[in-house]
Amino acid sequence: MKRYFYRLIKAKIPFSLNMKRVILSALMLASCWVKAQTVNSVTDPVEWVNPLMGTDSKGSLSTGNTYPAIATPWGMNFWMPQTGRMGDGWAYTYASDKLRGFKQTHQPSPWINDYGQFAIMPVTGKVKFKEDDRASWFSHKAEVSKPYYYSVYLADHNVTTEITPTERAAAIRLTYPKTDSAFLVIDALDKGSYIKVLQSEHKIIGYTTKNSGGVPANFKNYFVLTFDKPFTYVATFKNGELKQGEAEAQDKHVGAVIGFATAKGEKVNVKVASSFISPEQAELNLQKEIGNSSFDQIKEKAKSAWNTELGRIKVEGGTSEQTRTFYSCLYRTMLFPRKFYEYDAKGAVVHYSPYNGQVLPGYMFTDNGFWDTFRATFPFFNMMYPSMNAHIMEGMVNAYKESGWLPEWASPGHRDCMIGSNSASLIADAYLKGVRGFDINTAYEALLKNADNAGPLTSVGRAGVKYYNELGYVPYDVNVNENTARTLEYSYDDFTIYKLAKALNRPAAEVDRFAKQARYYRNVFDPETKLMRGKNKDGKFQTPFNPFKWGDAFTEGNSWHYTWSVFHDVQGLINLMGGKETFVSMLDSVFNMPPVYDDSYYGGTIHEIREMQIMNMGQYAHGNQPIQHMIYLYNYAGQPWKAQYWIREVMNRLYSATPDGYCGDEDNGQTSAWYVFSSLGFYPVCPGTQQYVVGAPLFKKTTVTLESGKKVVIAAPKNSDANRYIKAVTVNGKPYTNNWLDHNELMKGAVINVDMDAVPNKTRGISDKSVPYSLTQELK
Numbered sequence: 147m148k149r150y151f152y153r154l155i156k157a158k159i160p161f162s163l164n165m166k167r168v169i170l171s172a173l174m175l176a177s178c179w180v181k182a183q184t185v186n187s188v189t190d191p192v193e194w195v196n197p198l199m200g201t202d203s204k205g206s207l208s209t210g211n212t213y214p215a216i217a218t219p220w221g222m223n224f225w226m227p228q229t230g231r232m233g234d235g236w237a238y239t240y241a242s243d244k245l246r247g248f249k250q251t252h253q254p255s256p257w258i259n260d261y262g263q264f265a266i267m268p269v270t271g272k273v274k275f276k277e278d279d280r281a282s283w284f285s286h287k288a289e290v291s292k293p294y295y296y297s298v299y300l301a302d303h304n305v306t307t308e309i310t311p312t313e314r315a316a317a318i319r320l321t322y323p324k325t326d327s328a329f330l331v332i333d334a335l336d337k338g339s340y341i342k343v344l345q346s347e348h349k350i351i352g353y354t355t356k357n358s359g360g361v362p363a364n365f366k367n368y369f370v371l372t373f374d375k376p377f378t379y380v381a382t383f384k385n386g387e388l389k390q391g392e393a394e395a396q397d398k399h400v401g402a403v404i405g406f407a408t409a410k411g412e413k414v415n416v417k418v419a420s421s422f423i424s425p426e427q428a429e430l431n432l433q434k435e436i437g438n439s440s441f442d443q444i445k446e447k448a449k450s451a452w453n454t455e456l457g458r459i460k461v462e463g464g465t466s467e468q469t470r471t472f473y474s475c476l477y478r479t480m481l482f483p484r485k486f487y488e489y490d491a492k493g494a495v496v497h498y499s500p501y502n503g504q505v506l507p508g509y510m511f512t513d514n515g516f517w518d519t520f521r522a523t524f525p526f527f528n529m530m531y532p533s534m535n536a537h538i539m540e541g542m543v544n545a546y547k548e549s550g551w552l553p554e555w556a557s558p559g560h561r562d563c564m565i566g567s568n569s570a571s572l573i574a575d576a577y578l579k580g581v582r583g584f585d586i587n588t589a590y591e592a593l594l595k596n597a598d599n600a601g602p603l604t605s606v607g608r609a610g611v612k613y614y615n616e617l618g619y620v621p622y623d624v625n626v627n628e629n630t631a632r633t634l635e636y637s638y639d640d641f642t643i644y645k646l647a648k649a650l651n652r653p654a655a656e657v658d659r660f661a662k663q664a665r666y667y668r669n670v671f672d673p674e675t676k677l678m679r680g681k682n683k684d685g686k687f688q689t690p691f692n693p694f695k696w697g698d699a700f701t702e703g704n705s706w707h708y709t710w711s712v713f714h715d716v717q718g719l720i721n722l723m724g725g726k727e728t729f730v731s732m733l734d735s736v737f738n739m740p741p742v743y744d745d746s747y748y749g750g751t752i753h754e755i756r757e758m759q760i761m762n763m764g765q766y767a768h769g770n771q772p773i774q775h776m777i778y779l780y781n782y783a784g785q786p787w788k789a790q791y792w793i794r795e796v797m798n799r800l801y802s803a804t805p806d807g808y809c810g811d812e813d814n815g816q817t818s819a820w821y822v823f824s825s826l827g828f829y830p831v832c833p834g835t836q837q838y839v840v841g842a843p844l845f846k847k848t849t850v851t852l853e854s855g856k857k858v859v860i861a862a863p864k865n866s867d868a869n870r871y872i873k874a875v876t877v878n879g880k881p882y883t884n885n886w887l888d889h890n891e892l893m894k895g896a897v898i899n900v901d902m903d904a905v906p907n908k909t910r911g912i913s914d915k916s917v918p919y920s921l922t923q924e925l926k
Contacts, residue, residue: 184846185469191456192449194473194803197291200812202240202805203256208753208769210808210817211256212478213238214291218451219480220511220534221313222488223420224251227289227298228265232277232335233356235259240805244281245300247333248307248318250369250420254482254513254814258557261357262367262422265333268305268320275331275383275403293477294448310445312435313485315419317444324410329379329403332371336399343380343393343402348373350402351425360559362503368428369420379405415441422498422558423505427488434489455480458530461825463846463865470803472825472844475818479526482814483514483538486558500558501549511541514814515555517564517635517701518771520571522819525830528579529889532853536583539576542569543585546592551606562603565628565701566635567596574642575833578649579889590650593643597660608636613683619669622680622688622699630670630680630699631772634711637667641714641921642834664921667712668722676723676732677705694765697747700772702754704743706736706765707773713832716782717920726783733780736773737764737792757810761800768800769810774820775831778839781885782917787871787906790842793824794870797844826850827860827900828887835919837886840911842872843900856895864902872910873903885911886918 188194200210216225228249229242235256237249247265267280274280281302288299297308305328306321322328334341334354341352353366381388381403382395388403389395395402406414419432436444461472487497487510497510516524527535545553552569555561573589598615601607608614610626614636620629644660672679672687680688680699693705700708709732712719720729741759745751758767767773777796780789800809801821808817823829827843843862850858875882876899877891887898910916 183466184463185466186462188460188462188469188473190453191460191473191476192293192452194470195293195452195456195477196470196474196803196807197293197477198240198286198805199471199474199478199803199807200805201238204236204239204241205256206753207756208808208811209806210810210812211236212808212812213251213253214296215251215293215481216296216309216311216316217293217481218311218313218448219455220483220485221311222485223311223314223316224481224484225249225296225309225311225316226251227296232333233259240286243283245284245298246277246281247331248309250316250418252484252513252558254484254557255515255811258515258555258561258563259358261361261558262354262365262420263356264335264339264352264354264367264369266318266371266416266418267331267333268300268303268307268322269329269331270303270305270323270325271327273329273379273381273388273403273405275333275388275401276386277333280331292449293452295445308441310441310448312444312448314421314431314488315417315435317436317439317441318416318418319441320414320416322406322408322412322414324408326378326407328406328408328414330405330414330416331401331403333401334399338398339400340396341382341394341400341402343377343382343404345377345380345393348376350404351428352400352402353425358557360557360561361500362559364503365422365500367420367422368425369418370425370428370432371416371418372432373404374415375406377404378407379403421488422486423488423496427490430491431488452477458851459822459826460849460851461845462848463863464844467802468825468844471801471807472822474803474807475801475821478812478818479523479815479822482519483511483541483556486510486512486541497544499544499548500556501545501560504548506544506548508544509537509541510544511538512553512556512558514553514557515564516568516572517554517566518813518816519819520568520575520833521771521774521816522823522830523815524572525575525833526815526819526822528576528581529892530850530853532576532579532581533583535576536581539573539581539584539589542573543588543592546588551601552592552596554605560603560606562605564605565609565632567593567608567639568635569593570596570639570642570646571833574646578645578834579836580893586650590646590652593646597640597643608632611636614666615663617669617683618663618666619681621683623682628697628699628701630678631701631703631708631711633670634667634678634708637664638711638713640664640666645834661921661925664714665718667715668718671719671722673722675705676728678709678711679705692744694742695744695747696752696755702752702770703767703772704765706739707767707770710776710779711772713775714834715921716779716831717917718922720783721922729783730780730785730788733776733783733788736766736776739764741765754810761809763795763799767810768796769808769817771813771816774817775829778829778831778841781839781911782920784912784917785908786840786885786911787908790871790906793841794844797821797824798867827862827898832919836889837918838889838892839918840872840875840885840887842870842902852893852895854893856893858892858896858898860898860900862900862902865900866902868904869902871903871906873901873907874910875900883910883913883916885916
């Protein structure tokens with residue numbers, strides 16, 4: 147295309163209006179070609195990641211509710227540019243004009259907010275330490291955002307800030323102009339903080355206690371910063387008052403300002419680390435993870451860490467946009483849960499307990515809501531990172547030992563958010579898929595406790611458990627909110643306990659109990675509407691019933707979303723609905739109905755409702771988790787080609803590697819894990835089984851390198867935007883007609899060849915033998 151323009155210029159052809167139109171058309175075609183060009187090789191996958199994906203969000207409409215996490219995989223500390231005011235959960239929003247600082251963050255979600263955070267901000271000219279005063283205009287055109295490196299130009303201060311991370315530390319490089327008034331603000335934030343400037347050592351130490359809940363009384367995040375340049379100015383501030391010459395401050399809200407004289411383009415290097423254990427541990431973390439390494443050395447190490455993990459999955463033959471979206475989603479799956487442990491002087495793993503405030507041996511992880519991530523994120527870990535997940539499971543056992551309960555939403559300790567006791571799914575799926583190295587017997591003991599007790603928070607244990615155990619459902623009229631959703635999730639969780647109990651050779655009566663409870667979902671199925679519906683204590687269904695009403699009996703969804711939450715017994719649900727034909731018709735209806743809604747339970751339109759309404763996919767609400775598996779259910783009813791169609795529609799229409807690239811909250815890797823799994827061509831509809839339900843691959847070739855070194859190769863050379871349907875499949879050279887793949891077989895390594903076509907194959911995957919597992923098949 148370029149050569150065509152060069153010839154025009156060289157020939158000196160007059161640019162008539164028509165010629166301009168020709169060139170404009172050619173340019174438009176070239177732009178489309180660039181966007182759609184095929185990527186045949188990815189050698190540096192981290193460079194395909196856009197950490198800004200999903201950052202163009204706000205409370206009323208989420209396109210991800212993410213921030214650009216400057217981090218290593220599962221790192222204890224992240225760094226981020228901060229556009230929002232102190233305490234604002236929307237700490238970085240793409241539409242903002244100004245940066246107020248650069249924050250060490252542990253925030254898993256704007257709704258949960260942050261803890262253990264503090265901020266720095268370079269300024270020049272006058273000393274400006276308050277967040278609005280020190281803020282600077284910036285432009286995304288002068289911003290570089292990568293997982294391992296961030297850089298931005300602060301226009302009001304003529305300073306460029308660069309950050310590169312380690313797990314518990316970071317290197318920061320500040321390029322100042324020629325001035326005798328170059329400053330750096332260190333803000334320990336409010337809720338109780340301390341800071342001290344050690345001028346002779348070119349060092350600052352302190353702690354922050356700022357948090358949003360879920361912490362013991364003695365919670366502190368201790369930090370240390372060292373500089374390669376002496377300070378010419380020292381001041382501290384306390385509750386808005388600056389005192390020059392004072393090097394130490396302790397109060398509700400304190401910080402420090404240090405100053406330098408700098409030459410034009412001079413780089414000031416800062417090394418920073420923190421610890422939840424002690425000031426000495428913070429110093430140890432800094433020495434161990436950075437030591438004498440330069441900024442560029444730390445940067446290359448962080449880049450290598452990301453490439454090692456991202457490179458475990460190599461995609462070929464997709465468009466540049468698909469490739470960017472895939473690796474951006476893969477990056478998001480490897481941020482949470484974060485490591486909440488450190489290494490002591492002897493190299494032993496220790497952690498500050500966010501449950502009892504003690505420093506104890508062993509692993510701890512946090513910042514995760516299992517209501518979201520049990521669905522695909524943790525199954526992804528079991529497939530790709532079983533050793534890491536063994537550490538996470540050990541951390542869950544430690545959380546139980548230290549608090550008496552399994553975590554369901556931890557940040558860093560128990561938080562009262564969402565429903566279910568989905569820790570059962572995590573533990574069972576891990577153990578049943580071969581993850582070892584944690585105390586499964588204590589974990590199982592914790593699951594039994596959950597099954598019979600409500601916890602100190604409604605998100606811990608099982609709210610309404612006495613009703614559930616006695617009646618087989620949580621009633622609508624006993625003041626337990628979101629009762630039908632709880633019934634459905636408890637029933638699924640009991641299925642996973644049933645499977646785990648069998649594997650552990652538990653007593654027959656115990657196994658039978660959970661097998662029975664795994665069918666309690668049937669107690670809230672209304673045969674009249676063929677939908678899940680709230681049921682009163684007297685056994686009568688709630689009236690009036692509006693299946694489009696969000697909340698009420700359900701959690702962040704309506705009956706059309708939650709009716710499909712029978713992950714473990716889809717055949718049982720098919721039977722309740724009257725057979726496959728009706729079941730498929732009900733699935734079709736989700737897409738065919740208009741996006742009407744009743745938001746009266748919330749007293750206003752929550753963002754999840756708005757995101758469903760505007761996506762033009764009917765009642766399908768992919769921006770929230772309850773329905774994300776639904777498309778794959780066509781495979782259970784003999785029409786897998788409909789799953790293949792809609793999966794591609796969702797990937798094409800609802801994901802992109804752009805600031806508005808998600809269709810709702812990303813949620814700690816879950817919405818990203820859906821895309822990653824779906825790109826491979828299968829999805830874990832029911833964690834706790836060994837099966838992945840087949841969709842259709844997105845790329846012409848994908849090579850998955852398992853932790854063992856064995857490879858799963860998925861080849862679909864005819865794949866294209868038009869060829870989205872599966873014509874035929876072979877696995878290891880043999881014809882394969884099942885609508886599922888076996889985890890254990892994949893772990894041995896496999897070559898899966900998929901013949902793609904533009905026309906649905908309505909003869910493949912339609913027999914009863916082809917359908918994935920359902921409990922009804924096992925317990926006939």
